[in-house]
Amino acid sequence: MSDAADSKELKRRMDGAINAFKSDIASLRTGRASANVLDPVMVEAYGSKVPLNQVANVTVPEPRMLGVSVWDKQMVGAVDRGIREANLGLNPIVDGQNLRIPLPELNEERRKSLVKVSHTYAENARVAIRNVRRDGMDTLKKAEKDGDISQDDSRRESDQVQKMTDEMISEIDRLLVDKEKEIMQV
Template structure:
C-alpha cells in the first residue's frame, strides 16, 4: 500500500483542475487564456504558444506576436474561431486582443463551468481513493493485520478529505474572482 502514490495521483487531479480553471475568463487578461487554442500550420496542429509570444501589457489586453509572418492568418483564424469569443486586431505580425467586460449572465456561465470542473476533480480524487481501498483489501487478503488496515483506511480517507477541501478552496477563490466586478 503506497500512500505517496495515492497522494501524487490526487495532486495530479488538483493540478488538472487548476489548468482547467486557468482557461476560464475572469474579465482580466491572462496569457493562459489562450492555452486551449490550437493552430493548424505546417501540416499539423500546434498550440498557439509554440508559434508566438503572448504578453499581457494591460489588464484588459493580450498581445500575440507570431514568430513567422506566414502563420499570422492561421493564428488569427484560430483565435477568432475559438470558443473564447475574442476578436483580434491585426497589426502585421502582432495581434492586439482586447478583453471585453463580462456581463452578469456570462459570469454565471463561467461559475457553472468552474463547478463542473470541480466536480470532475472530486470524482477523480474519489477514483484514486477507491483504487487505494481496493489495494488495501488485497493486502488484507494477503495477511495485513486488522489494526494496520484500519490505520491505513483512516489515512486514505484523511488524504481524500484534505484533497477535496483544497479543490473546494480553489473553486471558491476562482468563483470570487469571476464574480468580482
C-alpha cells in the same frame, strides 16, 4: 499499500488532479487579461494541431488587452483562425505579424456561465481524486485478502487514505470559492 511508497503515490496522483484543476480554472477569463486565457487555443501549423504557445508569444500589454506575437509570418492567419475557433468569445485584430485581442467586459450572464464551468472543472477534479481513493482502497483490500497486511493495518491505512481524500477535496472547494469570487467581482 503497507509501505510508504504507495501512500506517496496516491498523494502524487491526487496532487496531479489538483494541479490540473488549478490549470483549468486559471484559463477561465475574469475581468482582467491573463495570458492563460489562450492556453486552450490550438493552431493548425505545419500539418498538425499545436498549442498556441508553440508558434507565438502571448503578452499582456494592458489590463484589458492581450498581445500575440507570431514567430512565423505565414502562421498569422492560422493563429487568428485558431483563436476565433476556440470559442472564447475573442476577436483578434491582425496588425502585421502581431495580433491584438481586446477583452470585452463580462456581463452578468457570462459571469454566471463561467461560474458553472468552474463548478464542472471542480467536479471533474473531485471525481479524479475519488478514483485515486478507490484504487488505494482496492489495493488495501487485496493486500488484506492475500494476507499481506492485518485487518487492523488495513483499517488504519484506509483511514489515512480517506483523510488524504477529504483534505484534497476541501482544497478543491477552497480554490473554487476563490475563483467564484474573482469571476463575480465587477
